[in-house]
Amino acid sequence: MRSDFQHVLVQFDAGVLTITMNRPTVLNAFNDLMLQEMIEIVEATAQDEEIRCVVLTGAGRAFGAGQDLSLFANAQTEESASTAHEHLRAYHRLVMGLQQLPQPVIAAIHGVATGISLNIALACDLRIAADNARLSEAFARIGLVPDGGGAYFLSRLLGSAKALELALLAEEINGAEAERIGLVNKCVPLADFEEVVILLARRLAHGPTRTYGLIKQLFHESQDKDLAAVLQLEGDFQSRAINTADHREGVQAFMQKRPPRYSGK
Structure with missing residues (x-):
């Protein structure tokens, strides 16, 4: 993977790829180039077996301020409407x-x-959120609907009532509240934030990577299926997991009463 990106930093260490959105003067708001660079990095990551875990973050004072609206300030309404689908295709590709x-x-x-x-x-x-995090589905403030899969993710994480509340009111919530309602997994003090993220990333990077991929796929495909279909899916995925080198290593480590040494294969 190349590393000479204009608006994104990439750092690889001990199996962990850290992707940092890097437009700090505008709080990492997306322009077209940063979006295209992010897509390139993510798609290259999918093909790189040396990468065992990915961390996505933002440079400077923010994770990200959404779309850079200055790029659309002078756009004509007709042109904006006709290009909305085209513009969103790139975000959909990233998501x-x-x-x-x-x-x-x-x-x-x-x-x-x-x-x-x-x-x-x-x-x-x-x-993982720092306690200075401020999260918002801000689309309604400028007369837009949530995009980038917002309706899909919010409804599944929070349930329809709370998801609609966040989307309709477009109010900002802090990291602690985001943890309380299940929008983030954990909120930690800013002073501990980087260490907590690094430790979690390294833990995952030393885990059974192929199995993690199968777990992700199983959960994603189970979202809209009934129990019988999910039970069939889990059998299919388990048959693939049981043939991995990491499964064999996990069993051997358990029998030998030692920590497993997963290879990610």
Whole structure:
């Protein structure tokens, strides 16, 4: 993977790829180039077996302030309407790419996370928030509907009533409240934030990576199926997991009463 991106930083260490959205002067608001760079990185990550865990975060004071609205300030209404689908296709490609990554993905949220930036975080597998995080589905404030999968993720994480509340009122919530309602997995003091994220990422990077990918796929495909269909799916996925090197290593480690040494294969 190349590393000479203009608006995104990539760092690889001990199996963990950290992707940092890097437009700090505008709180990492998305422009077209940053979006395209993010897509390229995520799609390359899916093909790289050396990467065992992904961390997505933002540079400076924020995770991300959503779409850079200055790019659309002078757009004509007719033109905006005709290009809305086209514009969103790139965001949809990024969201689907994150969802389908075979590696576990952590969104590390500090400061502002609003609009499309928040919904990209919701497409990740786990979310750790600092206690200075401020999260908002801000779309209604400018007369737009949530995009980037917002309706899908919010409803599944929170239930329809709370999801609608966040979307309709577009109010900001802090990290502690986001943890309380289940929007993030954990809220931690800002002083401990980086250490908590690193420890979690390294833990996942040393785990059974292929099995993690199968778990993700099983849960995603189970969302809209009945119990009988899910039971069939779990049999299919278990038959694949049982043939992995990491399953064999896990059993041997258990029998030998030692920590497993997973290879991610």
